[in-house]
Amino acid sequence: MPTLHPPALVAQYRATGAWTDDTVDSLFRARVAETPDRIAVVDPPNKPALTGGEPQRWTWRELDAAVDRLAAALVTRGVGHQDVVAVQLPNSVDLVQAVLAVSRIGAVLTPFPVQFRERELAHMCQVTEATVFITCQQVNNRPLAEVASQISAQVPSLRRVLVLRGDGPAGPSAPSRQQLQQYLAGLRTDPNDCFSICWTSGTEAPPKGVPRSHYDWMAIARVCRESARLTADDIVLSPFPMVNMAGFGGLMLPWLMSGCTLVQHHPFELEIFLDQLQSERATYTIIAPALMARLMDSEETLRNTDLSSLRLIGSGSAPLTAETVAAWEKETGAGVVNFFGSNEGTCLVSTPEQIPDPYERSVRFPRSGVAGTSLDGSMELRLRDRDTGEILSAPGAEGELELRGPTLFAHYLAGTSESYIDADGWFRTGDLFRIEGEHGQYLAYVDRVKDIIIRGGINIAPAELEAMLAAHPSVADVAVIGVHDDEMGERTCAVVVPTPGTTPTLKDLVDFLRRKKISSYKLPERLRIVDSLPRLPSGKLLKRQLQVQPESARA
Structure with a gap:
């Protein structure tokens, strides 16, 4: 595989110091040379x-x-x-x-x-x-x-x-x-060599391969390490699988940069996770917003768990709520770092130092390019109106987030997806944000343009399931959507128009998909039977209209 980024881009980011010789x-x-006898991984x-x-x-x-x-x-x-x-x-x-x-x-x-x-x-x-x-x-x-x-x-x-x-x-x-x-x-070894190919689910199936070099991984890790203020004295508890952005960029590579101790956790089990927090005296971890909210709702769990070693936690994979962040910081004394990231290189971070108010920090990110708001000044962000193509700058404007900079991947793996990077190096993220703040210094997440379902921090592509479910003899039309769930963030719901004279059940659909040997976490956990799906004359499905209706059946 050839080196990933073009020579001109390498020269540009090396000149700014954003890319270095590190691999x-x-x-x-x-780290081995510095502290060979210190505990590295648990x-x-x-x-x-x-x-x-x-x-x-x-x-x-x-x-x-x-x-x-x-x-x-x-x-x-x-x-x-x-x-x-x-x-x-x-x-x-x-x-x-x-x-x-x-x-x-x-x-x-x-x-x-x-x-x-x-x-x-x-x-x-x-x-x-x-x-x-x-x-x-x-x-x-x-x-x-x-x-x-x-x-x-x-x-x-x-x-x-x-x-x-x-x-x-x-x-x-x-x-x-x-x-x-x-x-x-x-x-x-060249830092521009490909280090990893991770996988991300988009609205199309199958998943997209995302090749990444040492250069762009290190740029991400540097932001995440600085956000968490990690040093060699920290103990990091890692509950996110080391297979993508959160596991590598948020935890493993910052561990390597700082030389601290990495404590592994898998699969996620709350009781074991809390025991590790206490017994290992973890100082930093990353958890999903749903888990943070669940802990805040359990006074008994908080009362019986010693969280005094924690000084910071990161959270991402789904939007945070202001009440949860404020309650967490008040009850535990540990600050919350709000992350918004993707395998492709979106790396928005909101820290207590940047935005002290927990209510603002839960929904706002510093807008790179506005003085004094960015951890990494080399990252460029902009919003584009999806209808007119206009680049937006006024407070209150909403548009699709585009970015370019040293954290951005080079391209998708050949044969797995079309390119979303234009000739000038801007990547279309598919995420809607709004410009906020008196000087337009913040970005606030609005919604996903894409239809990705995020279940427990793992992406699920509805189109993949829709294509398979459409082959079921009892399914005349189908849409797959995510429905809110306090524990997992979202769960997968199949919205089905049955063929005449049939009444498909959730078990029927799940058994059908199991025979296709897909991963169990992708299987629908809800079923809604409808007479028709809302579509435009062009045939485009209006999924937002489905989101407001309650599901009629559960797993």
Whole structure:
């Protein structure tokens, strides 16, 4: 895979200092050299039930040895510079080991959520031409290694499946170490090399591949680290899967930049999460707004949980409410950082220092380009009227957010989506914002232009489900929408016009989709039966009209 960004752009951002020589592996090596015997990464306590291995606590030195062992295993199996390595592991020391090993040899990481199943995995491995698949034997009794082996038989490029067994941080054998050292001696990693291909669901299906270089990942991580004010003394609790923006840009790379301790959590279980906050004395974490609201509603939980170590939390994946932010800060004393991000590089941040008032901070972000409002002055933002194409600047104006800057990705993976970046480098985000503040110094989120459903922080593309449900014999017409849910943020609702003489049930539709082997988190959890769907004469569906109607059936 060629380097991602054009030379002129590299020269521009290197000149401003937004892009540097840092790579993921160079950051890691610097941390190992600084504090080799300090605890670097900690497993979730439920790892025995999750994957069967024992929980580990690795120092930077031990993590380095484990990374070398896996890197040597990859090299001896023929994996080299810019080869694509697929990884499907839960948040654990093993996942950190895999990410860093792939980076060490200059290969390309494509990480998958553990919820992904055969349909998604086979497609993504095929599109990326992945050469090796790293996984574990099982997660919660789901046979990940067996599924990976089945996929390798379908994808010609997949040569190997490596199963991590949690057998400790010992380094490679002498012959393997020698081969690795010879390989590394000839390796030249460019910060403009592709480091990862993450996946994002848009309004179209299948998912879009988002290649990212070290350059743009580091720009994102720098903003997130500065927002959280992370130092080597911090303890970061990571409940977001390390597969996309929140996991990498918000947590893992800021951990590498600061040299603090990373405590892994997976899958999300509130009781375990709160126990980790207390027992590990976590100082920073990122949680979904729905969880923050849930904790504020539970006086008993707050009363019985020691949150005194927390100094800041980040929140994103869905809009915050002013009441929740204000209540959280009053009850816990921990400030809230409001994030709005995407795999493509949208990186809006609102911190207590920038906007002290929690009510304003819950809905407003500094508008980059207006003096004194941006953490990263090199990021450019603008709003465009979707009807007229006019660039908006007056307070009160609403338009689609466009951006360009050092956090922005270069392009989608070939064959996965059309480009949304114009000739001048502006990316159309598909998100509606409003300009606010006396001097137009803030942006306030309004709504999504796209139809993405965000369930528990994971994106679901309605179009993918609509296309499959349309093939059900009892479905004459269908729309898939998100409905508000206090726990998950949104849940998926299928709005169905039945074929004459039929009465489809939620179970019918779910069973039909299960036979197509899609991930369970995408399955509809609500069903609404209607006589017709609201459409324009052109046939375009008016989904906003569906949002105001209550669903008629639940899972």
